[in-house]
Amino acid sequence: MTTKPIALKILDLATILLLLVATGLVFFFAPLERVMGLVQKVFYFHVAAGWVGMLGFLVAAVVGGIYLARGDRKWDIVGLAAVEIGMAFAFINVVTGSIWARPIWNTWWTWDPRLTTATIMLLIYAAYLMLRSGIEDPDRRARFGAVYAIVGFISVPLTFFSARLFRTIHPVVIGTNQPGAEGAFDMTADMRLVFFFSLFTFSVIFVDLLWHRIRLGQLQDQVEQLKLKFNV
Amino acid sequence: METQKIEKSAPLVESVLSVESPPARSGFLRALWAIIWKDLAAELRSRELLSAMLVFALLVILIFNFALELDAQTRFNVAAGVLWVTFAFAGTLGLNRSMAMEKDRGCMDGLLLAPVDRSAIYFGKMFGNLIFMLLVEIIVLPVYSLLYNVNLFQPGLIVVTLLGSIGYVAVGTLLASMAVQTRTRDILLPILLFPVMIPLFIAAVKASGGFLQGIPMDEIWPWLNLLLVYDMVFIAVAFMVFDYIVEE
Numbered sequence: 001m002t003t004k005p006i007a008l009k010i011l012d013l014a015t016i017l018l019l020l021v022a023t024g025l026v027f028f029f030a031p032l033e034r035v036m037g038l039v040q041k042v043f044y045f046h047v048a049a050g051w052v053g054m055l056g057f058l059v060a061a062v063v064g065g066i067y068l069a070r071g072d073r074k075w076d077i078v079g080l081a082a083v084e085i086g087m088a089f090a091f092i093n094v095v096t097g098s099i100w101a102r103p104i105w106n107t108w109w110t111w112d113p114r115l116t117t118a119t120i121m122l123l124i125y126a127a128y129l130m131l132r133s134g135i136e137d138p139d140r141r142a143r144f145g146a147v148y149a150i151v152g153f154i155s156v157p158l159t160f161f162s163a164r165l166f167r168t169i170h171p172v173v174i175g176t177n178q179p180g181a182e183g184a185f186d187m188t189a190d191m192r193l194v195f196f197f198s199l200f201t202f203s204v205i206f207v208d209l210l211w212h213r214i215r216l217g218q219l220q221d222q223v224e225q226l227k228l229k230f231n232v
Numbered sequence: 233m234e235t236q237k238i239e240k241s242a243p244l245v246e247s248v249l250s251v252e253s254p255p256a257r258s259g260f261l262r263a264l265w266a267i268i269w270k271d272l273a274a275e276l277r278s279r280e281l282l283s284a285m286l287v288f289a290l291l292v293i294l295i296f297n298f299a300l301e302l303d304a305q306t307r308f309n310v311a312a313g314v315l316w317v318t319f320a321f322a323g324t325l326g327l328n329r330s331m332a333m334e335k336d337r338g339c340m341d342g343l344l345l346a347p348v349d350r351s352a353i354y355f356g357k358m359f360g361n362l363i364f365m366l367l368v369e370i371i372v373l374p375v376y377s378l379l380y381n382v383n384l385f386q387p388g389l390i391v392v393t394l395l396g397s398i399g400y401v402a403v404g405t406l407l408a409s410m411a412v413q414t415r416t417r418d419i420l421l422p423i424l425l426f427p428v429m430i431p432l433f434i435a436a437v438k439a440s441g442g443f444l445q446g447i448p449m450d451e452i453w454p455w456l457n458l459l460l461v462y463d464m465v466f467i468a469v470a471f472m473v474f475d476y477i478v479e480e
Binding site: 068120123126127130134135146150151155163165 | 406407415417420423435458461465469
């Protein structure tokens with residue numbers, strides 16, 4: 001437990017390498033988009049970060065269900081880890097989106113369904129962390145966290161649909177665009193390659209961070225138990 | 233032929249009787265009713281909750297009046313929004329109080345010790361909260377109509393109010409029973425509740441606004457459907473997870 005497993009060390013190295021390659025590909029391999037120019041390059045990491053954010057929240061909801069069914073502490077540690085990582089990446093997603101929106105939409109922010117949903121999602125998981133911090137009993141904290149992760153995750157698609165019934169201007173790069181989307185473009189084969197490589201890279205980053213965070217959670221647990229044992 | 237007929241009708245008679253005879257189901261309904269009645273009786277004697285919710289709701293409307301300069305045209309467009317914000321705020325007050333009452337006086341332990349299904353406790357508290365919410369709405373809606381000269385007595389609007397309130401208390405009761413068990417309970421409930429509640433608010437505001445402005449029905453249906461889906465999904469989820477929240 002005290003030493004880092006070799007598999008994790010290898011994964012760390014692989015993650016760093018992948019991220020370097022992905023950055024290189026984005027800047028030197030992906031072709032320049034004709035209308036938007038350089039700022040379009042934010043797209044590769046923007047979507048990838050959003051994907052990792054959603055993945056984190058999905059994992060949290062799933063392990064929440066497993067925790068409620070099994071009652072094993074380790075699933076709670078995984079759930080918290082996934083939410084924390086999900087929040088960080090969802091935030092990166094919003095910030096990179098804003099950087100892109102300033103020149104393309106001529107505003108940092110607009111109340112588009114995706115933007116609205118992303119913000120509300122961040123608020124849900126901020127509430128999740130506040131809920132956890134308000135409970136001392138670890139068992140209850142885990143149960144309530146699991147319940148809220150499930151309830152929160154179920155509300156996200158509903159929020160998206162309700163906001164989408166308004167008109168949207170966010171471009172849909174994968175799949176068909178709605179009329180009225182601004183800043184849309186079609187990906188060339190090279191762009192698609194870089195895009196999927198970024199998605200893959202970010203997924204690996206997610207696994208790597210999740211592993212680290214779970215180890216941290218387990219260590220925290222051990223410290224708690226030692227404190228209880230020696231009455232510090 | 234005659235005997236066959238009698239034989240055929242016999243199971244029917246049996247099934248009609250059996251609806252009432254198993255103790256489990258009637259026990260569930262009786263427990264449900266007992267919990268609702270307990271909340272109503274406590275409220276009838278103290279009148280704490282309802283009066284607080286009501287005064288608060290009227291205050292919120294008053295504040296909106298000055299904050300938004302509700303002149304004739306604006307008033308017409310924002311009526312739905314003002315009403316739902318009012319219900320949402322007054323609702324948290326009621327939810328907090330209703331669960332805090334159980335926790336503070338140790339009533340929750342008593343309820344949990346009672347030999348009834350846990351879901352009866354959830355649905356009992358939920359219906360109790362729903363009744364308080366509807367009572368507030370029954371008073372606020374006419375007062376709002378009177379103050380601002382907007383006709384709110386439309387069947388469509390009443391359906392939306394009912395659907396919206398059901399969804400609100402379904403999630404609200406679940407989250408309030410979590411919030412009262414935390415250190416920061418009064419502050420926590422709205423923070424837990426509102427982000428999850430956003431789809432319900434959007435749909436309710438849009439549907440009520442649609443009815444008020446006389447928008448054709450086929451543009452309102454998507455919102456009504458969303459309200460229905462929200463209610464069903466969250467009642468089902470709350471029903472499944474409530475056990476884990478009151479577990480000791």
